[in-house]
Amino acid sequence: MKAGPNILITGTPGVGKSTLSQQIAERSGLEWVSVSDLARDNLFYDGFDEERQCPILDEDKVLDELEDMIAEGGKIVDYHGCDFFPERFFDIVFVLTTNNTILYDRLAARGYQGTKLTENIECEIMNVIRDEAMDSYNNDIVHVLPSNSPEDMESNIERIILWIEAWKRDNGSSS
Numbered sequence: 001m002k003a004g005p006n007i008l009i010t011g012t013p014g015v016g017k018s019t020l021s022q023q024i025a026e027r028s029g030l031e032w033v034s035v036s037d038l039a040r041d042n043l044f045y046d047g048f049d050e051e052r053q054c055p056i057l058d059e060d061k062v063l064d065e066l067e068d069m070i071a072e073g074g075k076i077v078d079y080h081g082c083d084f085f086p087e088r089f090f091d092i093v094f095v096l097t098t099n100n101t102i103l104y105d106r107l108a109a110r111g112y113q114g115t116k117l118t119e120n121i122e123c124e125i126m127n128v129i130r131d132e133a134m135d136s137y138n139n140d141i142v143h144v145l146p147s148n149s150p151e152d153m154e155s156n157i158e159r160i161i162l163w164i165e166a167w168k169r170d171n172g173s174s175s
């Protein structure tokens with residue numbers, strides 16, 4: 001039996017995935033798995049993207065590493081992409097979205113500029129990650145959540161915690 005549900009939190013960089021994942025992990029006891037940190041710590045890279053000035057994720061190595069964790073259950077996986085995970089990995093998928101002017105300020109504050117900044121803003125305006133999630137998973141399990149304000153953050157946390165508790169009741173998990 002799985003220790004808990006496996007949850008994917010996805011969305012454009014800067015929408016609040018890691019903040020939300022960390023908060024849910026603290027409040028629910030589920031384990032937060034940041035795919036970016038996992039890749040960085042284990043050097044799961046396959047070259048370097050000169051244009052975007054960032055390493056290219058080695059998706060196969062990431063998936064190999066995630067396989068056992070997902071089998072255990074109780075994982076909150078956070079990444080700014082979602083089409084390379086097997087559909088069976090997740091019980092539910094949350095796509096965070098942010099108004100583009102707010103997102104612009106967050107990414108600029110993070111030091112993004114030039115192509116990296118405009119590409120991410122365009123990605124958000126064009127709903128790229130939302131569409132990727134809709135194309136990759138059963139739409140019944142994909143939920144789009146606004147993440148513009150601290151109030152949004154709090155209501156998203158509460159909503160996901162309630163969902164986790166319901167999952168545990170329905171799946172006979174006592175933890």
Ligand code: ADP
Nearest residue numbers: 013014015016017018019106147148149150153
């Ligand atoms: P991601 O993991 O998606 O790249 P982060 O969690 O690192 O995003 O958040 C980026 C920045 O935006 C952080 O400074 C964070 O505090 C802020 N932030 C995230 N979500 C919200 C929100 N709902 N309201 C206000 N600020 C937020």
